[in-house]
Amino acid sequence: MSDSHSPQAKAYWKANIRIVLSLLSIWFVVSFGMAILFVDVLDNFRFFGFKFGFWMAQQGSIFCFVILIFVYVYKMNKLDHKYGVDEDRDNFSKDDTYYDNKESQK
Amino acid sequence: MDVQTLTFIFVGATFTLYIGIAIWARAGNTDDFYVAGGGVPPLANGMATAADWMSAASFISMAGIISFIGRDGAVYLMGWTGGYVLLALLLAPYLRKFGKYTVPDFVGDRYYSDIARVVAVVCVLFVSFTYVAGQMRGVGIVFSRFLEVEITTGVFIGMAIVFFYAVLGGMKGITYTQVAQYCILIFAFLVPAIFVSMLMTGHPIPQLGFGSTLVDGSNTYLLDKLDQLSAELGFAAYTAGKKSTIDVFFITAALMVGTAGLPHVIVRFFTVPKVRDARISAGYALVFIALLYTTAPALASFARVNLINTVHNAEYKTTPSWFKNWENTNLIAWVDKNQDGRIQYSAGKAFRGKPQFLQERGLKGERKISNPLTDNLNELYIDRDIMVLANPEIAGLPNWVIALVAAGALAAALSTAAGLLLVISTSISHDLLKKMFLKSITDKQELFFARMSAALAIIIAGYFGIHPPGFVAQVVAFAFGLAASSFFPVILMGIFSKRMNKEGAIAGMITGLSFTASYIIYFKFINPSANSAENWWFGISPEGIGTLGMLFNFLVASLVSRFTAPPPDEIKDMVDDIRIPQGAGSSYHHIKS
Numbered sequence: 126m127s128d129s130h131s132p133q134a135k136a137y138w139k140a141n142i143r144i145v146l147s148l149l150s151i152w153f154v155v156s157f158g159m160a161i162l163f164v165d166v167l168d169n170f171r172f173f174g175f176k177f178g179f180w181m182a183q184q185g186s187i188f189c190f191v192i193l194i195f196v197y198v199y200k201m202n203k204l205d206h207k208y209g210v211d212e213d214r215d216n217f218s219k220d221d222t223y224y225d226n227k228e229s230q231k
Numbered sequence: 232m233d234v235q236t237l238t239f240i241f242v243g244a245t246f247t248l249y250i251g252i253a254i255w256a257r258a259g260n261t262d263d264f265y266v267a268g269g270g271v272p273p274l275a276n277g278m279a280t281a282a283d284w285m286s287a288a289s290f291i292s293m294a295g296i297i298s299f300i301g302r303d304g305a306v307y308l309m310g311w312t313g314g315y316v317l318l319a320l321l322l323a324p325y326l327r328k329f330g331k332y333t334v335p336d337f338v339g340d341r342y343y344s345d346i347a348r349v350v351a352v353v354c355v356l357f358v359s360f361t362y363v364a365g366q367m368r369g370v371g372i373v374f375s376r377f378l379e380v381e382i383t384t385g386v387f388i389g390m391a392i393v394f395f396y397a398v399l400g401g402m403k404g405i406t407y408t409q410v411a412q413y414c415i416l417i418f419a420f421l422v423p424a425i426f427v428s429m430l431m432t433g434h435p436i437p438q439l440g441f442g443s444t445l446v447d448g449s450n451t452y453l454l455d456k457l458d459q460l461s462a463e464l465g466f467a468a469y470t471a472g473k474k475s476t477i478d479v480f481f482i483t484a485a486l487m488v489g490t491a492g493l494p495h496v497i498v499r500f501f502t503v504p505k506v507r508d509a510r511i512s513a514g515y516a517l518v519f520i521a522l523l524y525t526t527a528p529a530l531a532s533f534a535r536v537n538l539i540n541t542v543h544n545a546e547y548k549t550t551p552s553w554f555k556n557w558e559n560t561n562l563i564a565w566v567d568k569n570q571d572g573r574i575q576y577s578a579g580k581a582f583r584g585k586p587q588f589l590q591e592r593g594l595k596g597e598r599k600i601s602n603p604l605t606d607n608l609n610e611l612y613i614d615r616d617i618m619v620l621a622n623p624e625i626a627g628l629p630n631w632v633i634a635l636v637a638a639g640a641l642a643a644a645l646s647t648a649a650g651l652l653l654v655i656s657t658s659i660s661h662d663l664l665k666k667m668f669l670k671s672i673t674d675k676q677e678l679f680f681a682r683m684s685a686a687l688a689i690i691i692a693g694y695f696g697i698h699p700p701g702f703v704a705q706v707v708a709f710a711f712g713l714a715a716s717s718f719f720p721v722i723l724m725g726i727f728s729k730r731m732n733k734e735g736a737i738a739g740m741i742t743g744l745s746f747t748a749s750y751i752i753y754f755k756f757i758n759p760s761a762n763s764a765e766n767w768w769f770g771i772s773p774e775g776i777g778t779l780g781m782l783f784n785f786l787v788a789s790l791v792s793r794f795t796a797p798p799p800d801e802i803k804d805m806v807d808d809i810r811i812p813q814g815a816g817s818s819y820h821h822i823k824s
Contacts, residue, residue, distance in 0.1 A: 138810055145320050152316045156309050156487075161480050164302075164472065174442035174452030179470045182305035183297075183528040184438060187312045187521050194319045194514040201324075201510060210813045212505045 137208040144200050148193050155181065155189040237634035238377045245415055245638050246392055249645070252411060253396030253404045261678045264401030265332040265657050266501045271406055273508040277515025279406045280499045282413035282646035284311075284490075284516070285523060286362070287369030290416060290643035295615035297531035298538075301461075301469040304528065306479055310486025312517060312524050317491040317719075319513035323500040325726045327509035328809045332501060333654075334494045334718060335662040341725040342733040343802055345667060350740055352662045354717050355494045359651045359658075360691070361710045362495075366648035367696025370641060376560050376620065377637040386696040389645060390689050397649050397656075398685045402502060405649045412642040413519060419639020420523050423623045423632050424530045430626060431533055441529035445536075457532055460539050465578035465608075469532065475764065481775030488781055489711030492719035495650040498657070506812035534618040537625050542611065543576040547595045550574070553624035558598055561588060562614040562621075565597050566604060579607035586612055652692065656685035709751055712773075716743030716780030724788060729806050731788065734795040739788025747780030 159167060160182035167178035175184075205211035258264040271279070289311070297304030329337055335355060339348030367386055374385025396404040421437075428440035432453060444450050451459070457469040467473055474482075490496065499516075500509045542550065547565060557563045564586035565574055572595050582602035589599040620640070623632045660681035665672060672680070717740045724731040724739075751773045754762040764770050771779060808814070 134807065134811065141810070148320060149316070152313065156313050156483065157480060160305060160309060161476060161483065168470070172442070174444065174454055176454075176470055179302055179454070180442070182302055183308055184441070184525055186305075186309050187525050190312050190316050191514070191517050191521050193316050194510075194517055197320055198507075198510045198514055202507060205507070205812055210811045212507055212812055212815060 133208060137204070137210060140204055140208075141201070144197065144204065148197055152190065152193055156186045160186045232630065234630045234633050235378065237631055238637045241631075241634045241638040242378070242641060245411075245642060248411055249392060249408045250395055252408045253400045256400045256404045256407045258399070258401035258403045258678070261661075261674050261681060263403045264678055264681050265661065266498070267401075267403040267406045269330075269502060270504055271502040273503055273512035274515055275406065275410050276499060276503050276508070276512040278413040278519055279409035279502075280496065280512065280516035281519035281523075282409040282416065282642070283499055283650035284496055284520060284647070285416065285643055286647035287366055287373075287640065287644035289523065289527075290420065290640050291369065291373075291616050291619050294527040294531045294534065295618035297528050298535045298618045299615050300473070301467070302472045303474045303479065304531065306474075306482045306486065308524055308528060310483045311490055312520060313483070314487040314490025315513055315517040315520070317487060318496070318500075319510060319517075322491060322497065322722055322726070323509045323513050324506045324812065325809045326497060326722070327500050327503065328506050328812060328815050330501070330815060332498075332661055333657050334497055334722070335658060336666075337725065338718075338721055338736070339662070339666065341802065341805070342721075342736045343799065344733040344737065347721075347733055347737050347740070348662060348666065350737065350744075351718070351721075352658050354713055354740075354744070355654060355658045355662075358493065358710045358713055359495060359655045360695070363648055363651040363655070363688075363692040364695035364699060366644045366651070367692050368699050369644040370648070371696055373637055373640045373644065377634075383697050386693055389641075389648070389696070390693040393645060393649050393652065394686065394689050397652050397689065398682050401681065401685075402498075402653055405653055406502060408649065409646045412646040416639045416642040416646070417519070417522055419635045419642070421526060422635060423626070423628055424526045424533075426628050426632065427533045427537070427622065427626045428529065431536070437526045437529035437533075441532060453532060453536065457536055460536065464539065464543065464576060467578075469535070475770050477770050478764070478767075478772050478775055481771045481778045483775075485715045485775050485777035485781075486711055488719045489713075489715040489777055492714035492717070492722070493710075494714075494718070495647075495654045497718075497722075498654060499650075504815075506815045530622065531618065534622050534625065537622075538613070538618070539576065541625060542574050544573050546573050547597055548572065551624075551627075553621055556624075557617055557621050561586060562617050564588070564600055564612040566600065566610050567593065567595060567597070568604065568608070568610050570594075574611055575608055576611045577607070577609045579609045580605055581607075581609045581612050648692065652685055652688045655688040656681050659684040659688075709748070712747045712751055712777030712780060713744060715777035716747040716784055720781050720784040720788065724785070726806065726809065728789075728792075729803050730792060730797055732792050732795055732798045735788040735790075735792030738791040739784040742787040743780040743784030746783050747777050750776045750780075 160178065164178035164182055167181060168176040170177040172180050202211065262268050293307055296307065326337060331337065335348050335351035338351040339345060367389060370389035371382035371385040374380050374388065375382045396408050424437040425435055428434050428437040431445060432440035432443040433446045434440035434443050441453065444452050445456055454470055461467065461469050472479065500512065503509050503512055554563060566581055569575065582600065582604045584602055587601045589601055591599050593599050620636065623636055660677055664680055665677050720743060721736050721740055724736065754773045
């Protein structure tokens, strides 16, 4: 897919935006939603020794952030492959020799 | 062995390691110096990013702050981690595909304008110098407390070490030292936390101990106990918020967006070979950061319970040795208001301002202070940094753990300082000299200038470390506010909008910057007495105002771009190109030639 103006490229970009937006809405809900706007409501529920809202604010949201990035990586790699824009199709022999050079320099 | 000998051994060993790495990873050309040759494996980049990001503030101060403000501490926890989601999803992969050296490079090229480039360089320099001054100070303080040398000597030693690996190795040297520094700092942070968690709750994992019952036989949950103790002493409940919801919202957003826009973090994603690597290394970085950031709030609550139990109503004469040691380093002060020889700890300040110690001692042997007393019952002043630095002593942990904390705090401060210094030197040698004033210099000459500016930056940073400007604490809000209101929107629109042109971007940056800067300057410097919720716009504190500045930036930029000429076709092609991962490897070879 050398032509970045092609309908293929447009479809790829649209799918990319869809992934980003859906993950960012989860990002918003777990941090700004559950840990800030509705934290007092969630504090009425217990989660082990925590009030649930407090746990989301100081622990849970951070775990969600980590998971979100890995889901993004997985989905984007799949999308890249589907549209044939992944870097495996680049001629990476150049970069391999580059790594080798690096080793010999050290 | 005593603590000081152990600290010398630990710090000495880690410094030797850093120097060894510096010699091993010398930079041969500007490409090595600026982006470590673009060949850093993603896992190593993740660790380096984590060390780059977690500064003396994250290591020493954050848990202490949370310890004293309770739930509201979440603004830092979420703000400084949630930004990585934005970075991974919205910026890192595209900037890697763009494939140059710096943030001003992107701004200058995408907006085909040297004015935009200069505005970006000025912001980079301001943000980075603000930050680095605090790190050098942190190095000095750790030296003075643990090794009993003058702060000035400590700063000099720190400068010498950073000088060695930053000037010699550039990004390449820095990257691999940061990997080592991450391992040291996380080990140093986790070991005491695990010990304390075991002692208090019987759980080796602090994140679980945080939500468990205490082993003191009371069978109450740690956090319930903390709320109960807080209520007894007149503090607000630990698990309840004190800041207004809108302020928490805006501060969290400003810190998240600011994190994603900080140049020394962004530049780390230029160092990996592929777009795919940029994505995954943001994930690794956040895992490594989350290890510390989910432990910190647990540690904060352990330390708080421990502190209250140890000092409240304790007789001064029989307090453990750590209490007097930290009193001698000015971090603890006690005034016996009711003359009963016991320490009463409760809400409110014991006296006005920071303690001003006198030479003489009081009746019970405590250090006397000259501050005017307040009329509440509290008799104790505690610096919040103590919660991490003294935590091993408070919990009665072995000496080697205390020495380890010193080495970890130094690793955290040095790794961040080095990353910032590199960004500063790159801005000068690459963005200003090579791109604007001395376009004809060769790669060798540029490398020479890069080393020179790194050396110069270290000297300036050291100067600020020894003579800290009184406003360092206040300007941290600045660094994040400026990054949030300038870089983040401009880079984001540069990638996601093809219609955004140079007029829009420049107008947006200037609006965001000047709005945010004037709000912060007004409340922090011109009229600090008015700095309270009733005077703030919509109840937003200066710490959170960057979020509003960012919104203004977006608004002005899109309005202005609508009424001015669209960007030239080659810029649109460039945007199309950075949206597709394919070809990132060749873009690397392209920039090299």
